[in-house]
Amino acid sequence: MSDLLKIICLVIFSNLAAETQAQEEIRSPKKIESLLRKTNSEVVDACIKLVIRDTLADRDFGGFSAVIVSSNGTILTAAHSVNPNHRYRVEFPNGQKGVAVASGKIALSDEKQQFDLAMLKMEGKGPWPFVKMADSRNLVVGEGCLAISYPGSFFQTKPNLRFGRITQLDAGDGFLESTCKMEPGDSGGGLFDLQGKLIGIRDKVQLSEDENFDIPVNLFRRYWSALQKPINYRRLPIADTLTPVPASKRFTVTPPAHFSQLGLKFPDQVITLHSLKGNVQQQILATAINLDQKDRTSVLWLSKSSMLGEQPWMIYNGVKIQLNVISRDPENDLVLLSPADRVNNFKGIKTGKIKYKPIITNNLGKFLYSPVDSEDCKLGIVSTIEIQLPLLFSRAQLGALVFEEAGKMMVKDIARTYPADQLLKIGDQIISINGKAIPNEKVYQQEMSRLLMGDHLTLGVIRNHKTSTVDLDFKERTTRDITLNYKGKRSLRSDGFQKVFVQDAAIRSDECGGPVFDSDGNFMGINIARHSRTATIILPLDMIKKSIVKMLDSTKS
Structure with missing residues (x-):
């Protein structure tokens, strides 16, 4: 058989494989959680942060994300973050550090496509942890995906996770579009299918939180030879012939509305609070709790203190009920309230009877449900383990x-x-x-x-x-930055917490204060702040328990 005929047969086989690959729609949260945990455990060691170092000023002045794709240390990232021959500090999730040197960079546009490709190489001997690349021609709309990267609004050594689905295979300029949220710092991070294969590199966003765009991994494979040379290309270099990757089963997932409806089966322990702050009416959610004590049988309410002003009240069964502030805990931004009149039918979450379990690596990817009213529930996944979130964005700046x-x-x-x-x-x-x-x-x-x-x-x-x-x-300053203009905006008090964990649900700032449950119906904590475009902060159960005790003790004293 001639070489030309072999190539033709190979292309035909590749196309047939892409067309006939098996698909499975997953509707079970448990199965998706299992796939997310497995994917994360297989690839996270190769998901790195690259740090830009100013050696003259002896300081770091920026960081972005990247992925190692070979045992000898080949790294893929977005071109807008690097320059050829520059050296970058590499930080691994396990705390290990190294150095990488940038090689090729293609940052160009033509009539049909944008190119934002860059390659680096680890210094020193491997082998290095790496991920396998998929053939992005095999992807299908509706396919589940997992993003792993280092958002700029966090200064953490481990990456954040986000779950989503592919919504477009070509958004009109050659990019993949997915609902896996992205923000500055995520650029260059990895987008993976639910079998742990790299399908894209994180690149840019639009205004909507569900509009996130990734560079298909095949673009890197197509210009692999060119990217190994330390050149900032001013014109598109010669492309390589793509070697097909055997098609594998594609896992599609149902739209988020399906899973959100599953969350409505969890206890309805949330209500909207109203109050006045100055002359402005405030609105925030609250979580019903029951201390289960003999001398205190009525339901109390926990909410976000900085969003609750004077004369708080709620509407229940069409009746306005005034609330009394028992105490506030500024450290955890919590407020404890009691209704002026008895409220029936709210059992309240018996926090005293729930055993606290720390959020650990094995919890990453687990579904979380945040009811925002009796008919609406928002879905997210556990994005981080428990972390400390120092006071930064919430500090008032006079200027x-x-x-x-x-x-x-x-x-x-x-x-x-x-x-x-x-x-x-x-x-x-x-x-x-x-x-x-x-x-x-x-x-x-x-x-x-x-x-x-x-x-x-x-x-x-x-x-x-x-x-x-x-x-x-002190109010949030106006900005034209679309990464800060997401719906609901960042909470004014969005950090300064001793211990929290993160989910990727798009909770608005006025939807904080409500409860969070996992897929087993366990109470996990309270949404205490919207921190960024990709992250809502959850105050875990043990911090809530300690805060309640502190607030009740303060009333006795």
Whole structure:
């Protein structure tokens, strides 16, 4: 048989294999959970973070995601993150570190396709952990997929997981589209099928949280030879002939609405709270709990403290019921409330009888259900183990550079678009913060560090020898960045928690405060904050128990 005939037969066989491959639709949460756990365990060691290091300033100034695809250390990532011949620190999920050097980069567009391809190579001897690549021609719409990468809103050593399904095989510019959420820092991370094969590299998003675009892995395979050369290509290089990968069973999953409906079977222990913060009406969810104590049999309510203002109330069976604030726990952003009138039919979650089990690696990929009302439930998966989330995005930022000068706190510079830009002028003297005198820089820093997003600030100011006050409420600043303009927005208090874990459900900021259950119906915790485009933060059961005890003890004292 001639070489040409062999090639023709090979192409025909490849096309037939793609057309006749078996498909299985999975409707069982348990089976999907099993596939997600298996996929994660097989590939996560090769899912790495690449860190950009400024050696002159001796600091890190950025990071992104990548995947190792060969035992000798070949790495794939997105081109917009790297430059040929530059060296990057490699961080593995197990804490190991190394160095990789960037080789080829193709960042081009033509009439039909965009290219955002880059390759790197690990320094040192392997073998390195790696993943196998699929043939992205074999993919089908509706196929389940798992994304593993390092979002920029977290500063963690282990990646986050997200579950979704493929919605388009070609979004019009050569990209795969899926519902696996993405945000800055995820670029270059891996998108896997439910058999643990790499099918795409994370690249870009649109405004909707379900519009996420990945580079099909076949583009890397097509330009494999070119990418091994340390060149930033200005024109499309010669492509390789694709070697077909034998087709395997494709696992499709039903749309999210199917699984969300399954969550409605879990106890209906959620209600909407209303309150006033200033003159603005606030809305937030609350979780019914029952302490199961002889002297306290009525249902109490737990919610997100920073989203609950004055005179809280709820509507139950068409009747407005006033609520009393028992206590607040600022550390965990929880508030405990009791109804002014007895509420029937709410049994409440008996937290005292539930045994706490830490969220560990084996829980990753497990389905989570967040009822937001009696007819709607949102679906997510466990994306991380339990982590500490330091205070960062939630800290209030005035945007003024204030220094002590001759015993006076003077405004020396002002950042544009920050609150100070509208309220202060260079040369103003700050004399008080929320009524407290500011005699020096130490006191100024102490008082400013207490302020969080959502807090009110009154500044005493001397300007042109006249004393006055200026007021502001710290609110999220407007931005055109589509990765920050997702529906519901980030919670004003989105971090500063001692222990939480993460799910990928798109919980709006005003849908926090409600309960979370796993696929076995176990109460897992409370959605305490929407942290980013890809992540909702859950306060686990043990932290909730400790908080309840602390709040009840504070009422006794």
